[in-house]
Amino acid sequence: MLPSLAEVAKGKGRLRGNLAERAIEVALFLAAFSAVAITFSIMALLITESVGLFKTVSIVEFLTGTEWAPLFEPPRYGILPLVCGTVMTSIVALCVAIPMGTISALYLSEFASPRVREIVKPGLELLSGIPTVVYGYFALIFVTPMLQRFLLPNLPGFNMLSPGMVMGIMIIPLIASVSEDAMRAVPRELREASYGTGATKLQTALQVVFPAAASGVSSSYILAVSRAVGETMIVSVAAGLQPTLTLNPTEPAATITAYIVQVSLGDLPHGSTEYQTIFAAGLMLALVTLTFNVMGHFLSKRYRENY
Amino acid sequence: MVREAVDVNGQSGAGRTAKNRAKVRTSNLNFYYGDNQVLKGVNLAIAQNKVTALIGPSGCGKTTLLRCFNRMHDLYPGNRYEGEIILDSAVNLLSKKIDPIEVRMRVGMVFQRPNPFPKSIYENVAYGLRVQGEKRRRVLDEKVEKSLRAAALWDEVKDRLNEVGNSLSGGQQQRLCIARALATDPELILFDEPTSALDPIATASIEDLMASLKETVTILVVTHSMQQAARISDYTAFMYLGEMMEFGTTKKIFSAPKEERTRDYIGGRFG
Ligand SMILES: Nc1ncnc2c1ncn2[C@@H]1O[C@H](COP(=O)(O)OP(=O)(O)OP(=O)(O)O)[C@@H](O)[C@H]1O
Numbered sequence: 001m002l003p004s005l006a007e008v009a010k011g012k013g014r015l016r017g018n019l020a021e022r023a024i025e026v027a028l029f030l031a032a033f034s035a036v037a038i039t040f041s042i043m044a045l046l047i048t049e050s051v052g053l054f055k056t057v058s059i060v061e062f063l064t065g066t067e068w069a070p071l072f073e074p075p076r077y078g079i080l081p082l083v084c085g086t087v088m089t090s091i092v093a094l095c096v097a098i099p100m101g102t103i104s105a106l107y108l109s110e111f112a113s114p115r116v117r118e119i120v121k122p123g124l125e126l127l128s129g130i131p132t133v134v135y136g137y138f139a140l141i142f143v144t145p146m147l148q149r150f151l152l153p154n155l156p157g158f159n160m161l162s163p164g165m166v167m168g169i170m171i172i173p174l175i176a177s178v179s180e181d182a183m184r185a186v187p188r189e190l191r192e193a194s195y196g197t198g199a200t201k202l203q204t205a206l207q208v209v210f211p212a213a214a215s216g217v218s219s220s221y222i223l224a225v226s227r228a229v230g231e232t233m234i235v236s237v238a239a240g241l242q243p244t245l246t247l248n249p250t251e252p253a254a255t256i257t258a259y260i261v262q263v264s265l266g267d268l269p270h271g272s273t274e275y276q277t278i279f280a281a282g283l284m285l286a287l288v289t290l291t292f293n294v295m296g297h298f299l300s301k302r303y304r305e306n307y
Numbered sequence: 308m309v310r311e312a313v314d315v316n317g318q319s320g321a322g323r324t325a326k327n328r329a330k331v332r333t334s335n336l337n338f339y340y341g342d343n344q345v346l347k348g349v350n351l352a353i354a355q356n357k358v359t360a361l362i363g364p365s366g367c368g369k370t371t372l373l374r375c376f377n378r379m380h381d382l383y384p385g386n387r388y389e390g391e392i393i394l395d396s397a398v399n400l401l402s403k404k405i406d407p408i409e410v411r412m413r414v415g416m417v418f419q420r421p422n423p424f425p426k427s428i429y430e431n432v433a434y435g436l437r438v439q440g441e442k443r444r445r446v447l448d449e450k451v452e453k454s455l456r457a458a459a460l461w462d463e464v465k466d467r468l469n470e471v472g473n474s475l476s477g478g479q480q481q482r483l484c485i486a487r488a489l490a491t492d493p494e495l496i497l498f499d500e501p502t503s504a505l506d507p508i509a510t511a512s513i514e515d516l517m518a519s520l521k522e523t524v525t526i527l528v529v530t531h532s533m534q535q536a537a538r539i540s541d542y543t544a545f546m547y548l549g550e551m552m553e554f555g556t557t558k559k560i561f562s563a564p565k566e567e568r569t570r571d572y573i574g575g576r577f578g
């Protein structure tokens with residue numbers, strides 16, 4: 001059957017609509033693509049700039065060496081102490097942030113009255129607005145002395161514990177706010193089904209709301225890890241800048257990020273080995289973050305598909 | 308207008324058998340969402356081991372009434388009940404002294420949309436027992452199987468009890484939710500349009516299920532389908548604008564309704 005005139009006219013309209021739609025699609029694609037492109041170019045820059053270092057230092061030495069002293073004579077290029085510092089401070093931070101953040105989220109989403117929530121939530125968000133350098137000095141001149149006075153008399157002035165804890169406090173709002181959003185998105189019927197079988201508020205929060213929000217909650221943890229691994233100022237100020245290979249959080253140490261700021265503040269000739277170490281360290285940092293992200297991604301995928 | 312409940316005891320005249328007792332009775336029940344009065348002096352007696360259907364136009368308060376029976380309204384601030392809901396001619400479920408959690412252990416609920424927990428099929432059914440503190444594996448296993456059998460789901464899921472509840476079809480999910488409600492041995496189960504999100508075949512299986520369940524429990528079901536009410540219920544209550552307009556045996560309500568509004572509604576003239 002031949003299309004009627006009206007249908008043909010409508011077809012034309014649709015064609016124009018299609019064009020507009022195509023244009024929007026392309027624009028959206030470009031936007032998404034540029035994000036990916038920028039990420040890749042940063043990675044490319046890190047790789048090309050650090051390649052030079054691996055001409056003088058073997059990759060094996062870089063990855064397994066236990067001493068990091070590129071500015072000394074003879075120079076040492078083992079990245080492990082820096083990775084260790086990053087991982088240890090992050091672990092301390094997460095030990096504080098994950099429980100506190102999750103509990104705050106559960107409280108805000110399931111127990112707090114709307115009034116309390118209205119006050120507490122912006123308060124929490126204010127915490128994340130404080131500049132990190134302030135947190136750094138808070139760790140150095142308040143938390144460390146307090147720890148020395150009340151818990152660990154032999155704690156050195158610079159250590160990983162105190163900046164780790166303060167970093168954890170800084171991350172609490174991030175976890176609390178992302179997790180709370182995930183928990184509040186859990187459908188009301190799911191909660192009602194739980195109450196309907198005779199569950200208490202606490203049982204409903206822990207056994208229904210929390211698992212139902214698991215994928216959102218775990219994304220908040222992944223964000224927290226990235227934040228902790230990438231944090232620079234707090235550890236630079238309060239952890240000491242001495243690369244040390246140790247699993248003891250009460251000792252001073254340097255993190256990858258702390259090393260990068262420390263060295264890049266000085267005057268480094270372009271192309272020198274020291275200059276290249278910055279990029280190699282940056283590459284390492286990117287890899288550590290990536291590893292955590294991939295791990296987190298698979299972990300959260302296991303709990304995906306919820307309500 | 309029929310303001311007083313038609314007593315189900317009265318219905319059967321001389322034959323006051325145990326089977327024909329009123330399981331729950333509301334008396335002069337008013338309900339308010341804040342200042343908005345939604346239920347107005349509702350009197351209704353729900354016969355034991357029978358299916359009572361609650362019908363009426365959208366917004367007349369069916370869901371609101373249903374949710375009074377398990378004190379679901381307590382979850383939200385500003386809600387207020389007046390009057391009584393008497394269970395077994397003994398306890399007033401609305402009494403301040405009664406813990407809503409205890410009420411909900413005796414009165415189960417099945418919702419409009421299937422809403423399994425993000426847990427395994429097994430854990431979905433075991434949930435109510437677990438929150439009551441049951442830990443013995445043997446008891447849980449037994450109850451889970453019994454409830455799934457009663458919900459006519461056992462044969463379909465017995466080999467995949469550890470799969471997540473959402474992996475089932477919509478109709479199966481709804482039967483899972485029924486099994487979940489059955490696991491704690493409630494005396495009364497409330498169904499709020501339990502088949503409105505299901506296809507005709509799944510609907511038929513839920514309807515069969517309700518017919519078999521009334522051997523052991525009392526059922527109150529809200530439905531928008533006149534055919535469904537006629538098929539599955541023994542008694543029908545017609546609500547209009549928050550009032551109980553007419554109540555009687557389903558046969559009577561559908562063949563010879565007393566009220567004109569009931570007649571119009573059943574005849575499909577409004578709703
Ligand atoms: N949470 C609430 N807060 C305030 N008013 C409400 C609330 N829930 C329902 N209502 C009002 O109460 C009245 C009855 O609602 P209800 O949900 O009980 O009707 P219903 O008979 O179940 O309708 P439907 O057949 O559409 O499900 C409606 O006017 C509705 O607007």
Ligand SMILES: [Mg+2]
Pocket residue numbers: 369370371499529
């Ligand atoms: Mg309703």
